[in-house]
Amino acid sequence: MKKPQIIVVFAGLLLISILYFLVPKSKKTDPSASSQLAANEELSSKSIVEGAKLNLSADQKIILLSIENQLVTSKTVSDSLKAYKNIIQYWADSAQRIEPYLYYTYSAALLENTEKSLTFAAQLLVNNLTTPDAPPALQKWMAINAKVLLEKALVINPINDTSKINLGACYLFGNISDNPMEGILKVKEVVDKNPQNTYGQLILALGGKKSGQYEKAIERFLIIIGLEPNNIEAMVNLAECYELTNQKNSAIDWYTKVREKVNIPEAKEAVTKRIQELKK
Numbered sequence: 356m357k358k359p360q361i362i363v364v365f366a367g368l369l370l371i372s373i374l375y376f377l378v379p380k381s382k383k384t385d386p387s388a389s390s391q392l393a394a395n396e397e398l399s400s401k402s403i404v405e406g407a408k409l410n411l412s413a414d415q416k417i418i419l420l421s422i423e424n425q426l427v428t429s430k431t432v433s434d435s436l437k438a439y440k441n442i443i444q445y446w447a448d449s450a451q452r453i454e455p456y457l458y459y460t461y462s463a464a465l466l467e468n469t470e471k472s473l474t475f476a477a478q479l480l481v482n483n484l485t486t487p488d489a490p491p492a493l494q495k496w497m498a499i500n501a502k503v504l505l506e507k508a509l510v511i512n513p514i515n516d517t518s519k520i521n522l523g524a525c526y527l528f529g530n531i532s533d534n535p536m537e538g539i540l541k542v543k544e545v546v547d548k549n550p551q552n553t554y555g556q557l558i559l560a561l562g563g564k565k566s567g568q569y570e571k572a573i574e575r576f577l578i579i580i581g582l583e584p585n586n587i588e589a590m591v592n593l594a595e596c597y598e599l600t601n602q603k604n605s606a607i608d609w610y611t612k613v614r615e616k617v618n619i620p621e622a623k624e625a626v627t628k629r630i631q632e633l634k635k
Contacts, residue, residue, distance in 0.1 A: 398496040400458050407446075407455045419445060432466060439463035453483065454493070461500050470511045474518055477504035481521045484528050485561055491530060498529020516545045520555045527562040538562070553579045557589060569596045587616055603633050 408416065422445055426438035439459055446456040457480055464476035480501035484494055505522045509515065519541055525531060526538025539562060546555040560575035576593035579586055594609035607630055614626040 398492045400496070400500075403454045403493075403496065404458055407450070407452045410452070411450060415450060418449070435466060436463060439466070457483065457497065457500075461504065464504055465507075468507065470508050470515070473504045473508040473511070474515070474521075477501045477508065477518070477521055480504070481524050485524060485558075494528060495530050498525040498531050501525050501529075502531065516549070516552060517554060519545050520552075520558055524558050524562075527558065528565065535562075535566070550578070551582055553582050553586070553589075556582075560589070560592065564592060564596055569600045572596050573600075585616060587613060590616070598633065607633050 408419070411419065419442075422438070422441050425441060426435060429435040429438050439462060443456060443459045443463065446452050446459065457476075460476045460479055464472040467473075480497045483489065484497045484501065489497075502522060502525045505518050505525070508518045509522070512518070523538040523541030526541065527535060528538075532538070539559065542555050542558050542562075546552055546559060550556070556575045556579050560572045560579065563569070563572035563575065573593060573596045576589045576596065579589040580593065583589070590609055590613050594606050594613060597603075597606035597609060610626050610630050610633070614623055614630070617623055617626070
């Protein structure tokens with residue numbers, strides 16, 4: 356069976372109003388850059404930023420140089436954070452490139468070094484880390500940087516369950532360890548203590564889906580939907596898991612429920628098309 360790609364479509368079309376989906380919809384990855392990233396085994400932050408600059412126009416490069424100069428000439432932490440804010444806004448709004456946006460958000464968080472800044476930047480990285488079809492080299496880069504932020508955040512607040520879950524996600528999705536159980540155990544520590552932690556359940560479900568353990572993933576997606584009936588991300592992934600296990604009728608049922616809950620015309624159209632394909 357052809358692997359379903361509805362979740363990829365939704366990643367581009369939907370801005371799902373849930374806590375862990377924070378990345379602004381406008382940011383994007385250049386297709387040609389993605390193919391280059393996929394070909395590299397290792398990425399550095401410098402190569403990511405310099406690669407993104409190659410796609411800028413001459414006028415954009417001049418503007419960016421002026422903004423970067425603010426950071427170079429900053430003499431206080433406060434001034435540096437203001438400069439970082441301007442650079443982050445530039446990559447988000449003017450250049451609309453996710454990779455340097457993530458890098459500079461990461462750098463600013465390290466400088467500010469508060470639990471709020473560290474966990475916010477880490478969450479952005481983890482959100483993109485778990486995005487379907489992200490280039491493996493880029494996933495690893497995001498996981499390594501998120502891990503740095505999360506370990507610092509857990510020093511400040513060792514009992515933050517979301518930070519523990521996100522740290523586990525780095526191991527599950529970032530290929531930074533030869534032992535995936537290292538990530539699973541970190542998340543299970545939280546979920547076993549509190550089965551109603553839907554974010555932890557989601558990470559474990561996505562991890563199960565990624566590893567081909569579809570039945571286990573289905574169980575967890577159903578738990579999430581039982582706790583959050585309007586969780587579209589869980590519903591789409593559940594429908595895909597049913598499809599991947601040749602349970603067409605269940606897949607159609609859940610795609611139909613998704614279609615009823617989304618308001619974006621393009622998303623409805625994508626789901627309708629998939630339902631029609633499954634009915635053939």
